[in-house]
Amino acid sequence: MTDQTLVQVVLPGIVEPEDLRVQRTAVPQPGAGQVVIAMEATGVSFAEQQMRRGRYYDQPPFPFVPGYDVVGRVYAVGAGVDPGLLGRRVAVLTKVGGWSSHVLADVRDAVEVPEGLTAEQAETVVVNGITAWQMLHRRAHVRAGQTILVHGASGGVGSVLTQLALAAGVTVIGTASPRNHEALRAAGVIPVDYRAGNVPEQVRELAPGGVDAVFDHVGGRSVIDSWHLLAPGGTLVSYGSASTRDDSGWKQWPVLKIVLRALLWTALPNGRSASFFNIWAGKKLNQNRFRARLRADLTEVFAALRRGDIVTPIAARLPLAQAGEALRLAESGTVSGKIVLTP
Ligand SMILES: NC(=O)c1ccc[n+]([C@@H]2O[C@H](COP(=O)([O-])OP(=O)(O)OC[C@H]3O[C@@H](n4cnc5c(N)ncnc54)[C@H](OP(=O)(O)O)[C@@H]3O)[C@@H](O)[C@H]2O)c1
Structure with missing residues (x-):
């Protein structure tokens, strides 16, 4: 199950995008109630531009793995998690940690991506x-x-x-x-x-x-x-x-x-x-309500994407290891659409 290597992009401190580091370790084992997601797509959001300057209002201390959201297939499940989830495509709002080949998440935070959407399409709207x-x-x-x-x-x-x-x-x-x-x-x-x-x-x-x-x-x-x-x-x-x-x-x-x-x-x-408005407001007050709303709202957005009510262009696709280049591109202000990172 964990014979693969975990590849992560690390933000070591206040640095230029070129100074992001790539680290390789073992894929973690999921604990009770957790899943490991094999990343298919993650994205560059404005928050990472602030985080690399140390300017995001609640970023963790350096060093850390950025990445605000991720879409991928359930790769391993921990105790108490339905094994039927294995192989299913899910999306998770992570705030940090998404720039990673495998992401450990609480199964309650994983929202199923409907058939008919690619991982990259889904990633644009998390x-x-x-x-x-x-x-x-x-x-x-x-x-x-x-x-x-x-x-x-x-x-x-x-x-x-x-x-x-x-x-x-x-x-x-x-x-x-x-x-x-x-x-x-x-x-x-x-x-x-x-x-x-x-x-x-x-x-x-x-x-x-x-x-x-x-x-x-x-x-x-x-x-x-x-x-x-x-x-x-x-x-x-x-x-x-x-x-x-x-x-x-x-x-x-x-x-x-x-x-x-x-x-x-x-x-x-x-x-x-x-x-x-802060997307995380309410999480500390009532985790169940926060999760229920997030699941319901993301499901609505996925449905709108499937219907064609919204179209979200992909500005560029780059491999995870080129996250620095992707961040530089996002900061250039020259592209429209989501910059997506793939394994
Ligand atoms: N509070 C929350 O929970 C939450 C959640 C997600 C994101 N955010 C915030 O949302 C913001 C946007 O994020 P994003 O990922 O959508 O960024 P983005 O894709 O980079 O888009 C930002 C847009 O802002 C426009 N812009 C730049 N300067 C402007 C100005 N002075 N007046 C009007 N528009 C201006 C740019 O337009 P042009 O390309 O046309 O120049 C650009 O398209 C960020 O500040 C981020 O922190 C907040």
Whole structure:
């Protein structure tokens, strides 16, 4: 069972992507309630760009194996786990550890991937799909006929969110670099150029009465602008602080500032609400509920992918051992779609 070698990519400290290390050891044995997944696809997400700078708000101490999510076949099962799972394709949201040929996971965290999706297709929507689905349907509760603003509408989370919203009958205004506008227009999104520096003016022209929800991963000044773009009854969902990736200082501060602002804004008697979304929130409070929601939501996203409601392009495929190159490519900002790592 464990005659294979475990290959992992290690982030040794605050380093350049070229300085990621590859280590080889024995594949672990699953403990009670655990499975070992033979990775078929894992991905590069924005979190790894922050982690390699030591800027992700709750990354483990160095050295560690990054990798926010993984899709693969169940390779070994521990005591108490149904052996019928062996060979089945599953997806796991790992936060770290996914850049590995084999991943040890609690079986309760493994979500079955339906027939008809390849491992690479499924990989494109694990963290991005769960985040998008939960923000749209569990946080903002968008409804047909509404108008929303999605920052970074061509990005990993943004593009899934945009397509799920369009499928739900929502009008989407999306910010993006001009090179992505044609594709956004073709998908039914009204594009806005964030590089022009006047997003609020452009959005007000399109939606003079404000928008029903804004999804903001930019942070900093953008969150304030996003708040002021809300229509009465509107919801601001902030979920990142991409604009402070290269800042120095206390890494929690940019998000904490947003959380404090959101609390204050929501407390004001203005009929609008704001919050910071964190995919992991609620895990400590109620693990069962957290797992049940994650399973239900990822299953919905897989179904949307199968139906063709969402299409998630793969920007590049690289072998796991070239994770540094993949990270460099992600940071170049020159590609659209998910960068996938394969064994
Ligand atoms: N809170 C959570 O639970 C959670 C979960 C997952 C991800 N996230 C966060 O989500 C964010 C996006 O992650 P991702 O993997 O989707 O990243 P990604 O694929 O790199 O996409 C980011 C997009 O942001 C756009 N962008 C860059 N600067 C911008 C600006 N100033 N205004 C508007 N758009 C801008 C880029 O658009 P162009 O290419 O068009 O220039 C890019 O497409 C990250 O901040 C990540 O930390 C949060």
